[in-house]
Amino acid sequence: DTAVSQTPKYLVTQMGNDKSIKCEQNLGHDTMYWYKQDSKKFLKIMFSYNNKELIINETVPNRFSPKSPDKAHLNLHINSLELGDSAVYFCASSRQGAYEQYFGPGTRLTVT
């Protein structure tokens, strides 16, 4: 059983396009996250949602907009994609206030 799933796993697109990445967790967790891992493997948090409410929003361009339709889903929409957006994006979830986060397999985004 997949705990945290992301789709798609790979995404290749051109500059200027708009794309979405979906994330679903079946663990019953209240908190979900989006992380970005750059080419140097440096992992950085982007957003965190708790019970569908945004609680962490790091300095991420406005082109990135997370959407949480329900507790089990946190999608990431990116407008006007730029070359620098190329990275692996990870979704994660945890129980509210818990420290252990469960990560999805990642979505490798390549912007050409």
Add this chain to the structure above:
Amino acid sequence: SQELEQSPQSLIVQEGKNLTINCTSSKTLYGLYWYKQKYGEGLIFLMMLQKGGEEKSHEKITAKLDEKKQQSSLHITASQPSHAGIYLCGADGGTASKLTFGTGTRLQVTL
């Protein structure tokens, strides 16, 4: 903001050898987490340390948080090919919802 520096950046060891990875924080650690990332996959939680001097073990992996709570080490005994991957330390800075990750250590285990 809190910064975590890991050393070494990469490591190649022969199967059966022991190794240690270090994680040094710019600030006091409230909680220190170790994760492992297999190539092309997501992160897997290994263990969490909170108290100064605390040491935890899982199979052949042992992690320790120093007394001053600014440095942690991860030690692997008798390494195996299955240990290969990227090891990341993470710190919560007092807020469980926000993890800051270290620079990562890439481990390769040769036969």
